Amino acid sequence: MRVVNQPIRKKDAMSLVTGKPVYTGDMVDKNALVVKLLHSPHANAMIQEIETSVAMKVPGIEAIFTYKDVPQKRFTMAGQTYPEPSPYDRLIMDQHIRYNGDIVAIVAGENEKAVNKAMKLIKVKYDVLPAVLDFRTAKDNETLVHPEENWVANCPVGADNKRNLCAHEVSGHGDIDAVMADCDIVMERTYHTKANSQAMMETFRTYTYMDTYGRLNILSATQIVFHIRRIVAQALDIPKSKVRVTKPRIGGGFGAKQTSVTEVYPAFVTWKTGKPAYLVYSREETQTCGCPRHEMELTVKIGAMKDGRIRGLEVYTLSNTGAYGEHGPTTVGLSGHKPIPLYNKYQEAHRFSYDVVYTNVQAAGAYRGYGATQGIFAVETIVNELAAELKMDPVALRELNIVREGQVMPAYYGETCNSCALDRCLAATAERIKWNEKYPCKDMGNGKIRSVGVAMSMQGSSISNCDVGGATIKLNDDGFYALHIGAADMGTGCDTVLAQMAAEVMECDVDNIIVYGADTDISPYDSGSYASSTTYLTGNAVADACTKLRESLQKIGASIMGCSVEETGFDGKKVYRLEAVEGEKNEVSLVDIATASMVNNYYETQFTSMVSSPVSPPPFMVGMAEVEIDTETGDIKVLNYEATVDCGTPINPNLARVQTEGGIGQGIGMALYEDITYGADGAIAENSFMQYKIPTRQDVGRIHVEFEASYEPSQHFGAKSIGEVVINTPSPAIAHAVYKATGVWFRELPITPEKILKGLQEKNK
Amino acid sequence: MMELKFSLNGKKVSTIIEADSLLIDVVRDLGCLSVKRGCETSNCGLCTVFVNDKPVLSCSVLAARVEGQNVTTLEGLQEEAAEFGAFLADQGAEQCGFCNPGFMMNAIAMFRENPHPEEEEILSYLAGNLCRCSGYEGQLRSIQTYLAFKDSQKGGV
Numbered sequence: 001m002r003v004v005n006q007p008i009r010k011k012d013a014m015s016l017v018t019g020k021p022v023y024t025g026d027m028v029d030k031n032a033l034v035v036k037l038l039h040s041p042h043a044n045a046m047i048q049e050i051e052t053s054v055a056m057k058v059p060g061i062e063a064i065f066t067y068k069d070v071p072q073k074r075f076t077m078a079g080q081t082y083p084e085p086s087p088y089d090r091l092i093m094d095q096h097i098r099y100n101g102d103i104v105a106i107v108a109g110e111n112e113k114a115v116n117k118a119m120k121l122i123k124v125k126y127d128v129l130p131a132v133l134d135f136r137t138a139k140d141n142e143t144l145v146h147p148e149e150n151w152v153a154n155c156p157v158g159a160d161n162k163r164n165l166c167a168h169e170v171s172g173h174g175d176i177d178a179v180m181a182d183c184d185i186v187m188e189r190t191y192h193t194k195a196n197s198q199a200m201m202e203t204f205r206t207y208t209y210m211d212t213y214g215r216l217n218i219l220s221a222t223q224i225v226f227h228i229r230r231i232v233a234q235a236l237d238i239p240k241s242k243v244r245v246t247k248p249r250i251g252g253g254f255g256a257k258q259t260s261v262t263e264v265y266p267a268f269v270t271w272k273t274g275k276p277a278y279l280v281y282s283r284e285e286t287q288t289c290g291c292p293r294h295e296m297e298l299t300v301k302i303g304a305m306k307d308g309r310i311r312g313l314e315v316y317t318l319s320n321t322g323a324y325g326e327h328g329p330t331t332v333g334l335s336g337h338k339p340i341p342l343y344n345k346y347q348e349a350h351r352f353s354y355d356v357v358y359t360n361v362q363a364a365g366a367y368r369g370y371g372a373t374q375g376i377f378a379v380e381t382i383v384n385e386l387a388a389e390l391k392m393d394p395v396a397l398r399e400l401n402i403v404r405e406g407q408v409m410p411a412y413y414g415e416t417c418n419s420c421a422l423d424r425c426l427a428a429t430a431e432r433i434k435w436n437e438k439y440p441c442k443d444m445g446n447g448k449i450r451s452v453g454v455a456m457s458m459q460g461s462s463i464s465n466c467d468v469g470g471a472t473i474k475l476n477d478d479g480f481y482a483l484h485i486g487a488a489d490m491g492t493g494c495d496t497v498l499a500q501m502a503a504e505v506m507e508c509d510v511d512n513i514i515v516y517g518a519d520t521d522i523s524p525y526d527s528g529s530y531a532s533s534t535t536y537l538t539g540n541a542v543a544d545a546c547t548k549l550r551e552s553l554q555k556i557g558a559s560i561m562g563c564s565v566e567e568t569g570f571d572g573k574k575v576y577r578l579e580a581v582e583g584e585k586n587e588v589s590l591v592d593i594a595t596a597s598m599v600n601n602y603y604e605t606q607f608t609s610m611v612s613s614p615v616s617p618p619p620f621m622v623g624m625a626e627v628e629i630d631t632e633t634g635d636i637k638v639l640n641y642e643a644t645v646d647c648g649t650p651i652n653p654n655l656a657r658v659q660t661e662g663g664i665g666q667g668i669g670m671a672l673y674e675d676i677t678y679g680a681d682g683a684i685a686e687n688s689f690m691q692y693k694i695p696t697r698q699d700v701g702r703i704h705v706e707f708e709a710s711y712e713p714s715q716h717f718g719a720k721s722i723g724e725v726v727i728n729t730p731s732p733a734i735a736h737a738v739y740k741a742t743g744v745w746f747r748e749l750p751i752t753p754e755k756i757l758k759g760l761q762e763k764n765k
Numbered sequence: 766m767m768e769l770k771f772s773l774n775g776k777k778v779s780t781i782i783e784a785d786s787l788l789i790d791v792v793r794d795l796g797c798l799s800v801k802r803g804c805e806t807s808n809c810g811l812c813t814v815f816v817n818d819k820p821v822l823s824c825s826v827l828a829a830r831v832e833g834q835n836v837t838t839l840e841g842l843q844e845e846a847a848e849f850g851a852f853l854a855d856q857g858a859e860q861c862g863f864c865n866p867g868f869m870m871n872a873i874a875m876f877r878e879n880p881h882p883e884e885e886e887i888l889s890y891l892a893g894n895l896c897r898c899s900g901y902e903g904q905l906r907s908i909q910t911y912l913a914f915k916d917s918q919k920g921g922v
């Protein structure tokens with residue numbers, strides 16, 4: 001392929017590296033009202049009284065809103081297709097405060113000083129209630145996070161607000177109890193993962209203003225313009241036709257911006273005052289009032305034979321959705337449906353059950369990996385524990401059991417695995433890290449041990465039977481094309497990747513395609529950039545729209561040449577007769593076709609395609625970590641990380657590589673550093689980058705990535721997703737390496753030096 | 766309220782500030798929007814600018830401190846940014862770009878200070894520049910290919 005599978009520079013690259021003002025915060029009118037939010041210092045409370053009149057007197061204050069001022073229709077901030085599986089459990093502000101940080105008042109004023117001053121003058125009397133802070137005690141707790149009568153679950157997800165249940169389900173195939181009873185070895189272990197923050201460098205922010213037509217315009221750092229339009233319209237109780245949402249460049253998303261964290265507040269201010277308004281979350285707010293990964297506790301049971309055949313897997317997940325249910329019912333599903341099918345070969349039965357519970361802590365949301373990350377940590381670790389128990393090489397154990405191309409995966413909604421290079425990924429990674437030499441570990445002297453660990457991962461590509469990818473391609477003068485998309489480039493490079501696909505079909509240079517997105521007024525509908533959907537699904541929409549445009553260009557060319565369209569071909573530069581006829585016009589240039597399309601024209605030169613997919617083909621990956629542990633201090637360093645990815649055809653190998661390296665970097669953070677803990681008042685201790693340590697460039701070791709491509713038949717170019725699958729292997733691979741060095745299994749993340757030291761001391765007792 | 770006079774990207778500017786105004790807000794107000802804020806705790810490095818050619822965190826410097834000094838942001842280093850930035854772009858490592866200006870500023874400062882840094886020196890010099898997208902590996906490759914290019918240029922002359 002000419003343009004696809006080439007390491008082409010990102011279209012916006014030079015603007016980004018030279019620091020051009022292309023982000024939300026760079027485009028705000030200097031006269032916009034400064035909007036700030038007053039947050040609750042209590043985890044569970046009723047507002048008895050709220051007094052704003054003194055604060056209103058501060059010069060420059062434009063408006064202060066409280067729960068008394070907002071519409072009473074509940075909604076969800078989750079960016080999902082309607083009807084959302086997430087319950088409608090929010091108001092813009094509620095009299096009932098549900099976590100330490102919940103929103104108590106919106107203050108808008110001419111400048112930050114005035115707003116800060118006014119915030120201090122708002123007097124609130126709370127009736128403080130007992131709070132549910134431990135998610136293990138949430139289900140059927142007498143304290144209810146959502147006792148209200150107008151709480152609504154739109155979808156049958158097993159939710160019951162009177163039991164603090166956001167979702168519940170049991171699924172499976174085969175007779176799991178009989179299979180377990182028949183296995184030579186059955187192990188059960190419990191794992192615990194924390195609420196990690198996405199920690200994108202650009203915090204949440206939204207700018208709003210009214211336009212010429214009296215419509216509310218929202219310029220926001222979001223992955224989901226169309227869902228934001230619906231959410232804001234519902235929250236403000238105004239017609240959707242009154243709302244327009246656009247996104248400029250986004251300073252990182254990772255799923256955080258798949259939740260409407262900030263949009264409704266300045267939108268409400270602008271709608272009420274008619275004035276432009278801007279809300280930017282501080283890092284502290286982003287850490288404490290954002291939408292982190294769901295904390296989960298997973299109990300896994302594995303049944304196997306002495307020869308290593310894994311015959312049964314059982315996963316029970318307890319997921320903590322926090323004070324609100326955004327993405328609660330859906331993230332949990334991936335904690336079982338992604339890891340279990342990896343061991344498909346001899347799997348006769350599985351059971352997957354879960355409870356998602358409400359608690360009085362920061363609401364969780366979507367974070368790259370979306371539940372799969374947690375499930376893969378648990379299942380990959382128990383497989384490593386099984387290997388240790390069976391005294392088998394964990395790579396060999398995997399080779400024996402992994403899913404292969406052509407197999408039906410009962411634990412993956414019965415889908416057939418039509419593209420899979422997982423076996424090759426495993427072999428290639430083991431060879432590059434020199435597994436056979438380095439496994440299990442090497443004593444370096446002076447108390448330091450080096451060891452290696454392994455893990456695999458799969459994800460999906462779009463949400464099957466749900467997501468919609470949309471693309472419009474348009475011919476312009478001189479024969480350049482405009483590609484309009486509703487998907488959101490958040491640094492991932494999808495503007496470029498989709499342009500590469502368009503250029504491939506149109507047989508032109510990628511510079512000949514201009515890209516614009518996303519804007520709810522102009523872009524074709526697209527669910528948005530999440531669920532690893534854009535390359536796979538929106539890519540198919542691009543290919544389809546371009547194919548239609550090609551046909552139309554041939555029609556125009558044929559009409560100019562006076563022949564039938566069947567007699568013509570198109571090579572990107574011209575339409576020509578397949579067999580030249582002497583004395584006739586045998587070709588028409590693209591430029592002439594573009595010109596002709598603008599004079600007395602009867603042919604379409606703009607095509608939109610919308611596509612969905614009945615399947616969600618999994619990309620696969622293998623990661624192997626080499627770590628060094630200081631057994632005297634517990635200190636741990638990642639030295640090397642080898643990874644091999646099967647994302648089908650990598651549309652842009654450079655961008656696929658950096659996605660993978662970035663995902664591994666984040667995964668290392670999750671494995672070793674990133675923690676969220678709550679005080680007795682429900683306040684988060686890790687409320688800044690001082691406490692919430694994300695990896696620096698000295699913490700990630702050397703990451704090395706290669707690709708083993710399969711070809712996914714349901715995608716025009718054979719591509720699958722890459723964005724999420726890449727974050728899942730570090731936690732289990734590192735936990736495995738740590739076990740190899742210390743003989744201790746760490747089943748709770750992050751694996752800090754303190755925990756390692758304590759584990760070693762306990763073992764040596 | 767007080768008047769502040771300093772040189773910004775080689776141009777003399779004067780502006781009204783408050784005693785507690787931070788340099789980051791003042792330069793952004795003056796149109797240097799490349800300067801980004803990623804934290805409140807001096808941890809991210811996104812806000813890096815030069816004061817008298819030395820990199821500083823503009824989020825942690827009172828604007829009043831730059832009275833009479835030379836302040837440089839990426840707006841004033843467009844050529845250098847484009848030259849080295851092309852190498853970052855060729856790795857696809859610019860990603861979301863939000864950390865790029867601070868990273869560029871410190872990388873440029875490093876190239877000036879130490880034209881031949883070892884890998885460890887690079888990692889340590891830039892340790893204060895966080896990036897959540899790239900895993901840092903592509904940034905390192907871009908620096909190494911850029912340095913090799915600079916060397917080959919010199920070799921060619």
Ligand code: FES
Binds near residue numbers: 812813
């Ligand atoms: S803004 Fe984070 S260090 Fe200055």
Ligand code: FES
Binds near residue numbers: 859899
């Ligand atoms: S490129 Fe996004 S934070 Fe560095």
